[in-house]
Amino acid sequence: MGKARFYDRFLFVLLTATAFLVSGIASTETVDEILERIKYDIIDLDKNYSMKFHYVDFRNDGSDFLWKNMESEEDATEFTEDLFVDGKVSLILPFGFPFFDRNVTHVAVTTQGTIQSDEPSVNWTIAPLNAKFGMTRSNIYFLHEVNDIYIQWNNFRFDHVYFKEHDFSFQVRLSASGEIVFVYKKVPYHLKLLREICDCLENEFGVIYSYEEVRPAIEQIVELFFAYEAVPASSKTYELGYSTDFEKLEVRPGTLIRFSMADTCMFKNSCESCTETKFHLIPERPQQCHWCKKIQRCSSLRDGVRDEWYNKTCHHDPLVHPYFCNNINWSKNHKYVFIWILCIAILGAAFFCISILINLISNVPYGLVQVAFGCNNDQEEQADENRPNDGENDPTQIQDSGV
């Protein structure tokens, strides 16, 4: 772990530990009392810094203060069996849930223990368990409270000879702020073992988003004298979110996992929106998203865009302030202005030299010019002989010659 990354994490601990707790505190408990019950916690970010991850193991009933008891909640609704089609029920959220580049309003809740995109063209999954299709049954509840919605799976059982006895209970909270929290209430089996023996779980759980980015072709002035560079249309898939498996991470009753988005630089597609966006690594020191004119991309310089950023030498002249957005290739322009001034200076100097020469030619006594230029053809010699006589022309001579 690099120093910067450690620092990231360290700060994240401070930030999230309190936010996390305050958001779900039940009336009588103090933060200290809750902290007392935390036995173990992990803070992390995914490799491409798209999502923050905070795992807390409260052990047994320690996470009760975040658990909703759907039987006693008046507004809770259970999804009846007739609502399900292919193990999925569609749900319209009461608010737009910010999820990376999307404002999610329609989701599909599945019997596999996941929430998924309800649009076929978009591929994301929020999975506290992620069972294989057709292996499970459960009662699924939904509850809306102001800026949060809760989805809860109760009596969740696997259709497997060794693991059908006991049921699981777990819950996902989605907040209008974009936060996602998993709470596990009942986990009757060791999930690592279950996965090895039963083959009824997918490889990964967590938050998984295959973000497919399609970029149109761009053409822009890049060199002096209006040369164009064309960047062809392209598409690329980024794996965003934070996912892991039950071998790496132990999930048991009282486990809580919180996810939140790291920064949104890579989704900004104009220079202005990019350079106006800040994100926080350290609370009091906001960082700036950077814009690269050449590839028309925004990046935090640590996200999935960073390889392309360095490959295309964007780090040579990144834009970090909206002021420079309209001055096309501002720094390059500077270079061009210099070149233009140089050209004008050279032309000016040449013109000056020529005019001096012309001046010399017309003012210097003729002989000197002749010497200087080494003129010696016949005609000029003749002219030379004639010239001194010009002033002494007299009629007698003309007469003489005329005779």
Ligand SMILES: *[C@@H]1O[C@H](CO)[C@@H](O)[C@H](O)[C@H]1NC(C)=O
């Ligand atoms: C998200 O969508 C909802 C519902 O369409 C809308 O009310 C809300 O303003 C949208 N939020 C953003 C940030 O676009």
Ligand SMILES: *[C@@H]1O[C@H](CO)[C@@H](O)[C@H](O)[C@H]1NC(C)=O
């Ligand atoms: C969604 O993304 C996953 C990888 O995260 C991939 O395995 C799966 O095939 C994708 N599904 C669709 C429908 O594109």
Ligand SMILES: *[C@@H]1O[C@H](CO)[C@@H](O)[C@H](O)[C@H]1NC(C)=O
């Ligand atoms: C991180 O981003 C790079 C591109 O910069 C990509 O190749 C890689 O697959 C990403 N890693 C994950 C885990 O998404």
Ligand SMILES: *[C@@H]1O[C@H](CO)[C@@H](O)[C@H](O)[C@H]1NC(C)=O
């Ligand atoms: C960047 O360049 C390296 C090698 O120079 C290459 O392996 C990598 O695929 C390139 N990445 C992108 C996003 O072009």
